[in-house]
Amino acid sequence: MSTDGTTPTSAPEAAPAPVILELVGLRKEFGTRHSNVAVDDVSLDVHENETLALVGESGCGKTTLTRLLLGLLEPTAGSVRFDGQDLASLSAAQLRRIRRQMQVVLQDPYSSMNPRMRITDIVAEPLLTHDPEARGRRARARNRERVGELLEAVGLDAAIQDRYPHEFSGGQRQRVSIARALALHPRLLVLDEPTSALDVRVQATVLDLLAELQQRLGLTYLFVSHNLAVVAQVADRVAVMSEGRLVEVGEAAAVLRDPQHPYTRRLLDAVPVLDPRRGRRAAERAAATAGAQSR
Ligand SMILES: Nc1ncnc2c1ncn2[C@@H]1O[C@H](COP(=O)(O)OP(=O)(O)OP(=O)(O)O)[C@@H](O)[C@H]1O
Numbered sequence: 001m002s003t004d005g006t007t008p009t010s011a012p013e014a015a016p017a018p019v020i021l022e023l024v025g026l027r028k029e030f031g032t033r034h035s036n037v038a039v040d041d042v043s044l045d046v047h048e049n050e051t052l053a054l055v056g057e058s059g060c061g062k063t064t065l066t067r068l069l070l071g072l073l074e075p076t077a078g079s080v081r082f083d084g085q086d087l088a089s090l091s092a093a094q095l096r097r098i099r100r101q102m103q104v105v106l107q108d109p110y111s112s113m114n115p116r117m118r119i120t121d122i123v124a125e126p127l128l129t130h131d132p133e134a135r136g137r138r139a140r141a142r143n144r145e146r147v148g149e150l151l152e153a154v155g156l157d158a159a160i161q162d163r164y165p166h167e168f169s170g171g172q173r174q175r176v177s178i179a180r181a182l183a184l185h186p187r188l189l190v191l192d193e194p195t196s197a198l199d200v201r202v203q204a205t206v207l208d209l210l211a212e213l214q215q216r217l218g219l220t221y222l223f224v225s226h227n228l229a230v231v232a233q234v235a236d237r238v239a240v241m242s243e244g245r246l247v248e249v250g251e252a253a254a255v256l257r258d259p260q261h262p263y264t265r266r267l268l269d270a271v272p273v274l275d276p277r278r279g280r281r282a283a284e285r286a287a288a289t290a291g292a293q294s295r
Contacts, residue, residue: 020188020220021046021069026078028064038064040244042078046188051214051221053231053252055267056241062224065241066190069222070102071095100130103186107193109177113165119176120161123147126183150179155209171202175209182213188220195230207234228271232256240264
């Protein structure tokens, strides 16, 4: 019964999770005469613990947008707020502290790994860069222990620490790069086509791992992808980007089943066969929320 004495006819809507990342009127121009507008008036909220997929064709501005939100590029106009703080208002030291909370996993981890570095040094690299306590000879044993924990968290054996990247498969290397991304206890992961270089079977195991980590660690994912079948599997919401603009943002199930924008429809039509369970994750979450509310 509600406080005014009436009996609600349906379960109350769950309060939305807090906003962790807020993009407001973001614009980025390149070129001497600002002729190339890579990101054009993008406003978007990302909520804690959700997976927001950013989709669009090559060249639509996805990479530029992620570089802006990570504070790696300065916007021509607009702002990026992480946890309520405008990145432009921060000192270099404050920006470094915020950046620890946002980590990136790239499509091809091999290209971002120094082949001459052992796995232990690859995974510990963010610790050594950001955490003064991780430097120095005395910290070595502690770092190894932490790297071991991180490797186990992504389903690898802690004993692989002294081996080199070339000794591992693509899927295992992607697990190593996820372990590295988790080293600083981030809150937001930008997953930039994290499974595109993997075959379908391995892709599924990495997606399962990401889902499990998200639940266990309360992570928020910005999942950049052009693969709508993968997006259907992982996303709570989808943001569709075309020529620098967001043309459609909504619940994954709704956007993928009933796209409103002609560009989204074209993207979907270009996928030969989309999983009939498309929007599965969003639908499952909605059902779980409804179930929890009715209990
Ligand atoms: N540093 C730069 N200097 C000039 N133009 C750039 C720069 N970075 C990106 N651009 C341009 O901005 C536009 C958007 O590029 P961006 O790489 O963000 O797209 P994308 O959607 O990530 O593409 P892809 O999926 O191929 O990586 C393109 O026209 C690109 O040429």
